[in-house]
Amino acid sequence: MGAGNPTYQDVVTIDLGVLITAAKDWDDMAHTFDDLGRLYGTKVESIANDGSWAGVSRGVAYTRFTGTRKQFTDAHTEAHAIASLLRSAHERFAQLIGHVKNLVEQAVKDEMTVNGSGEAVYDFRKITPLRHDPDYPKYVTQAKDAEAAWTKKIKDAVRAVDDEDQVVSRALREAAGVGGFLEQMLENLGQGQDFNGAAVGDLTTYEKEVKKEEAEQRAEAERKKKHDGTVKAICHGIVKDFRSLTGSPVLIWAVSSLER
Template identity: 40%
Template structure:
C-alpha cells in the first residue's frame, strides 16, 4: 500500500540512522572475527606438523568458514550503507513535503490530514471586508482563483508524497536484495541507486526485449473477510530471473519468441470461500528452470512449440471449484526433468500435448477446466507422470473459442448450403 500524507509527515526516520550504525559495527566485528579465526584456527594448523586426509578436510572447512566471515562483513557493511543513504534520501524528501505545507500555510492555505489544501484567507477578513468583497463583481473570480490555487497546492503535495513512496519502495528492494541465498552475500551492493533500481528492461536493436530481476527476497501475507473469506501467503528468495521476448511479422504470420530462466526458491499458499465457490492451493519449489517458446499466428492454423527444463525440488496441491473453474491436482518431485510441448488451433478448437522425461523421484497428476474471462476460451487440461528413478509425464490441453468456432460453423453451414443448392440445380437441369 502506498505511503499516505500522514505516513510521510509523521514518520520518525532517526531509527534508520541508528540501525545503520549498528550494522556498521556488526560488519566491523565480523571482520575482526575473520582475522582472529584465520590467525588462531586456520593458520595454527598450517605449520606442517599435521598431515593426512583429516588435516586436508579441516583446512577446507576452515577456508569455507573464513569466507563466510568475510561475506558476513561485506553484507553487513552493505546494509549499513543502504540504511544510511536511505535516511539521507528519505529525510530530504520528507523535508520537501513539509516545506511545501509550510509555504502553503504562509499563503493562507490550510492543509488537512490527507494533504488537501483549502484557501482560508477569506476567514481572516473582518465582517465589513467580507460584506464588501461579496458585493465586488470580481468576487466569483477570486473564489475560483483561490480554489484553483488550492488544487495546485494539493497536487504538488501529493506529488512530493509520491516521491517519498517511490524512494521507500527503492529502499525495500535494496534491502531485500542484500541477503544471500543459503549463506551471507559476499557481493552485496551498498549503493542505494543500484541496489534499489526497478527491474532492468531494455529492447536491443535486433528487437529483443530483455528483462532481469534479482537477487532479492520477500514475504507478503494478506486476507479479506469481506463477502466471504480469502487469504494469500507468498515468500521468495530469488537468485535471478531473466526473460527475453521478441515479436515479428514473417509474411502473413505473426511470430513471437519467449525465453525465460529462473533460479531461486518460492512458496505460495492461498484460499478463498465466497458465493462464487471455494478453492485452496499451496506450492513450493527450489532450484532452477528454463523455457523457450515460439508461437505463430498465421490466421489459418495458429500453433506453438515449447521446450522446458527444471532441476531441483517442487511440491504442491490444488483444489478449486467455482463458477468459472474446476481444478484438482497434486505433485511432488526432486531431480531433473525436461520436456517439449506443441499444439495448434483450427476452427476455434485448440489441441496441445506435453511430453516430459524425468530423472529423480516423484509423481504428478492434475485435471482442470476453466472459462478464461480474458480470452473467452474454454480450457481443459490434464497431466500425469511418475518417476523412480526414471520416468516421465504426459499431458493434453484442449481449448475452445466459442466465437471462432461459431464463425467457422456458420461458414461451414453456408458452404454446405451452397453445395446442396448446386447439386439440386444440377439434378433439376438433368431431368
C-alpha cells in the same frame, strides 16, 4: 517505512533517527564479524595450514575451515553494505521529506491549511464579504485552483518519498540476500542462503535496477494496450463486414460477441 505505501501523515511524522541508529548497529556488527574472522583465521584455520597436520582429514578440515572463514568475510561485507545503504537512505529521505514540509509551509503562507491527508484547503469564509462583488465567482475559482495546485505538489512530493522507499526496500533486500518465496521457504527449512559477499552499499546501483524494471513494465503495458487495440479493431471490422452480408439477428449477436 512499513507495509503499504507511505501516507502524507507517515511522511511528516516519521522519525528518521532510527536509520542512523540502525546504520551504527550494522557498522558495529561489520567490525565484529571482521574481528571474529581474523581471530578464526589465526586460531582455527591456521591449524590446517601450519604443516603439523597431514592426510585426508587435513584436506577435509581445510575445506571446511576455509568455508567458515569466507562466511565471516561475507558477513562483514553484507553488514558494511547495509550500514552504508541505511546512511544513504537517511540522507535521501531527509531531503525528500524536507521538500514535503517546505511545500506545506509555502501553502500555509498562501493562506491554505493542509489537512491530515496532505490536501490543501482554503477557508472560503475569507472571501465571503466579497460575495456581492461581480468578480466573486472568479475569486472562488482562483481559490479552488490554488487548492488543487498545492494539493498536487504535496502529493507528488509524497509520491517521490514512496518511490525512494521502494528503492531502499529493494536495496536492503538484495544486500541482505533475501530471495523470493522459494528461497525463503528453504531458509525456514535450514537450507537458506549464505551471507551475501557481493552486497553493494550504493543506492544508485539499485535505483538503476528499479527504474529499468519500471521502464520494461511500462513498455510491456504499452505493447499489450496496442495489441488489444489492434485485435479489437480487427474484430470490429469482421463484425461490420458480417453485418453487411447477413440479416440474421442470432448470427449478428454471436459475431458481435467478438468485440466484447
